[in-house]
Amino acid sequence: xxxxxxxxxxxxxxxxxxxxxxxxxxxxxxxxxxxxxxxxxxxxxxxxxxxxxxxxxxxxxxxxxxxxxxxxxxxxxxxxxxxxxxxxxxxxxxxxxxxxxxxxxxxxxxxxxxxxxxxxxxxxxxxxxxxxxxxxxxxxxxxxxxxxxxxxxxxxxxxxxxxxxxxxxxxxxxxxxxxxxxxxxxxxxxxxxxxxxxxxxxxxxxxxxxxxxxxxxxxxxxxxxxxxxxxxxxxxxxxxxxxxxxxxxxxxxxxxxxxxxxxxxxxxxxxxxxxxxxxxxxxxxxxxxxxxxxxxxxxxxxxxxxxxxxxxxxxxxxxxxxxxxxxxxxxxxxxxxxxxxx
Amino acid sequence: xxxxxxxxxxxxxxxxxxxxxxxxxxxxxxxxxxxxxxxxxxxxxxxxxxxxxxxxxxxxxxxxxxxxxxxxxxxxxxxxxxxxxxxxxxxxxxxxxxxxxxxxxxxxxxxxxxxxxxxxxxxxxxxxxxxxxxxxxxxxxxxxxxxxxxxxxxxxxxxxxxxxxxxxxxxxxxxxxxxxxxxxxxxxxxxxxxxxxxxxxxxxxxxxxxxxxxxxxxxxxxxxxxxxxxxxxxxxxxxxxxxxxxxxxxxxxxxxxxxxxxxxxxxxxxxxxxxxxxxxxxxxxxxxxxxxxxxxxxxxxxxxxxxxxxxxxxxxxxxxxxxxxxxxxxxxxxxxxxxxxx
DNA sequence: TTGTAGGCGTTATCAG
DNA sequence: CTGATAACGCCTACAA
Numbered sequence: 252x253x254x255x256x257x258x259x260x261x262x263x264x265x266x267x268x269x270x271x272x273x274x275x276x277x278x279x280x281x282x283x284x285x286x287x288x289x290x291x292x293x294x295x296x297x298x299x300x301x302x303x304x305x306x307x308x309x310x311x312x313x314x315x316x317x318x319x320x321x322x323x324x325x326x327x328x329x330x331x332x333x334x335x336x337x338x339x340x341x342x343x344x345x346x347x348x349x350x351x352x353x354x355x356x357x358x359x360x361x362x363x364x365x366x367x368x369x370x371x372x373x374x375x376x377x378x379x380x381x382x383x384x385x386x387x388x389x390x391x392x393x394x395x396x397x398x399x400x401x402x403x404x405x406x407x408x409x410x411x412x413x414x415x416x417x418x419x420x421x422x423x424x425x426x427x428x429x430x431x432x433x434x435x436x437x438x439x440x441x442x443x444x445x446x447x448x449x450x451x452x453x454x455x456x457x458x459x460x461x462x463x464x465x466x467x468x469x470x471x472x473x474x475x476x477x478x479x480x481x482x483x484x485x486x487x488x489x490x491x492x493x494x495x496x497x498x499x500x501x502x503x504x505x506x507x508x509x510x511x512x513x514x515x516x517x518x519x520x521x522x523x524x525x526x527x528x529x530x531x532x533x534x535x536x537x538x539x540x541x542x543x544x545x546x547x548x549x550x551x552x553x554x555x556x557x558x559x560x561x562x563x564x565x566x567x568x569x570x571x572x573x574x575x576x577x578x579x580x581x582x583x584x585x586x587x588x589x590x591x592x593x
Numbered sequence: 594x595x596x597x598x599x600x601x602x603x604x605x606x607x608x609x610x611x612x613x614x615x616x617x618x619x620x621x622x623x624x625x626x627x628x629x630x631x632x633x634x635x636x637x638x639x640x641x642x643x644x645x646x647x648x649x650x651x652x653x654x655x656x657x658x659x660x661x662x663x664x665x666x667x668x669x670x671x672x673x674x675x676x677x678x679x680x681x682x683x684x685x686x687x688x689x690x691x692x693x694x695x696x697x698x699x700x701x702x703x704x705x706x707x708x709x710x711x712x713x714x715x716x717x718x719x720x721x722x723x724x725x726x727x728x729x730x731x732x733x734x735x736x737x738x739x740x741x742x743x744x745x746x747x748x749x750x751x752x753x754x755x756x757x758x759x760x761x762x763x764x765x766x767x768x769x770x771x772x773x774x775x776x777x778x779x780x781x782x783x784x785x786x787x788x789x790x791x792x793x794x795x796x797x798x799x800x801x802x803x804x805x806x807x808x809x810x811x812x813x814x815x816x817x818x819x820x821x822x823x824x825x826x827x828x829x830x831x832x833x834x835x836x837x838x839x840x841x842x843x844x845x846x847x848x849x850x851x852x853x854x855x856x857x858x859x860x861x862x863x864x865x866x867x868x869x870x871x872x873x874x875x876x877x878x879x880x881x882x883x884x885x886x887x888x889x890x891x892x893x894x895x896x897x898x899x900x901x902x903x904x905x906x907x908x909x910x911x912x913x914x915x916x917x918x919x920x921x922x923x924x925x926x927x928x929x930x931x932x933x934x935x
Numbered sequence: 936t937t938g939t940a941g942g943c944g945t946t947a948t949c950a951g
Numbered sequence: 952c953t954g955a956t957a958a959c960g961c962c963t964a965c966a967a
Binding site: 253302303306312426583587 | 648
């Protein structure tokens with residue numbers, strides 16, 4: 252009739268509730284024989300544990316700390332907003348979140364903040380940051396104190412995080428490459444590549460993926476060296492003008508943020524909509540640029556998914572429970588004007 | 594300190610637990626003045642209801658019935674599998690699912706099945722089916738008996754469902770159109786359109802969106818009339834051969850299923866990889882066709898998301914709880930070889 | 936119109 | 952090693 256409960260298991264196995272609980276939670280102090288009997292009863296009755304009730308009884312509160320760079324581009328803003336929203340929803344499962352902003356690029360400050368995390372106050376930590384030795388050590392220390400850590404949007408491959416929530420930058424770059432190649436057609440063309448900085452691993456990986464594809468599948472396209480703008484609109488405009496003075500370009504690949512500066516520069520040169528522009532991440536700016544046809548495609552990851560996944564994974568890690576890989580796998584979204592969400 | 598509970602509210606408002614509960618659930622029999630006092634306390638303490646505990650106390654089981662056409666293409670199979678998986682996960686929240694297959698295309702049978710649904714056995718119904726008058730009435734009747742109904746993947750706009758889980762076919766068609774146009778380049782070209790049948794609303798809507806875009810943005814491309822194959826590989830091959838005998842084509846738009854038949858036909862004609870092929874839905878076949886470069890893009894919806902969303906929405910409807918629009922909004926996925934998931 | 940007592944399925948704290 | 956028994960936060964009779 253109704254689903255079997257721990258009581259049914261206890262009766263069936265001829266033991267008490269407490270013993271069943273011990274077996275269920277793999278707690279010590281039970282004879283192997285008893286363990287076996289309980290497991291046998293569980294299997295026989297097809298028992299499924301009611302996580303809601305379990306968590307209720309535990310009456311545990313999960314306070315997660317999420318560290319994002321302050322300022323930052325539109326993307327960070329978007330993620331922050333998505334995080335707040337996800338947190339509001341997660342409150343229904345006793346999962347809370349504290350959003351902490353650290354000085355962008357200053358991994359020493361971040362490391363100090365991480366060092367101050369109290370393991371019995373904080374059930375898990377998520378962070379979006381570039382990987383540096385200091386930070387790597389801070390993450391290691393945190394995990395050593397039994398605090399689960401997940402990398403957010405930007406992977407920290409050598410820090411030994413419990414999980415990475417985000418998309419593979421190299422694959423994202425490859426995706427951008429294929430679109431660029433196809434959008435350009437098979438004619439010989441040049442493509443300019445812009446980035447704020449090439450110091451961040453994500454930018455490097457994207458460029459790598461992009462180049463791989465262009466080289467292998469679109470040999471007629473000539474990809475120029477990366478133009479670093481260091482976030483300055485003026486530098487971008489000047490650099491672009493210089494490139495254009497010596498050659499003609501058919502496409503622009505924007506490795507990082509700066510959609511707005513780019514469209515402004517293109518407008519000034521009367522090139523808006525005349526070159527294929529492909530960028531990363533869906534923000535207010537890239538969204539409107541897509542809508543007006545100034546950018547033709549954006550490779551993105553769903554911020555809502557990113558946020559919910561982060562909280563769910565942290566929660567699972569805190570409970571030492573397995574995670575649903577399928578559900579937590581972020582997709583590489585290709586966004587054009589016609590499939591713009593919302 | 595800890596999160597406020599109903600007890601805190603009761604104390605703060607100077608009433609009993611039961612009264613708080615009545616207010617929380619908008620049950621009758623409470624003076625306006627008391628309601629006000631309770632709400633005031635709720636607001637003051639920042640109370641957040643623990644739905645898990647609430648559902649536990651209700652000890653309610655949610656048995657959902659999902660109706661899918663039998664046989665069907667790979668897509669239906671994929672959805673069925675995703676449903677089973679989602680159900681397994683949802684079991685942890687006392688949500689169960691029964692998958693029922695009905696004779697594909699036979700909405701009379703389906704209507705009969707729906708008429709047999711017992712409202713106090715089944716907490717919600719999801720169905721993937723073409724809209725016919727019989728079915729529309731069956732859905733109406735079901736809702737009249739207070740059973741929530743959601744349309745799955747294929748919308749039933751006039752049946753008055755509680756919700757539609759899926760993507761807008763017309764927008765999906767528009768997306769396919771833009772990709773086709775861009776992939777073809779700006780040269781004058783012809784595009785063949787294939788479909789199993791044009792009797793299904795989804796196919797019609799997709800074609801409509803596709804045409805809109807081609808007409809508006811890619812005037813140099815000539816889109817041919819839809820070739821209906823009625824699921825027959827041979828018909829597809831013959832039809833395609835006939836089209837090719839009189840004209841040359843640069844692209845093929847596959848409105849429905851039949852990826853395998855198409856690639857087989859193209860192979861026979863030595864056209865594999867030489868024309869741009871764009872289709873819908875990610876299945877085993879379309880996936881391998883993407884991988885081998887026989888299909889260049891697929892417009893899809895995430896089956897895992899589809900399944901989880903269906904169960905979540907039904908659950909929310911059963912509880913008369915609001916749904917998180919953001920989370921339940923399915924995206925129009927553009928899948929190419931480089932961003933193939935898994 | 937309001938309050939009291941018991942129970943939902945699980946975990947935790949004691950004794951035995 | 953094992954077993955009672957009381958929580959956890961909420962809902963539901965039933966009683967007042």
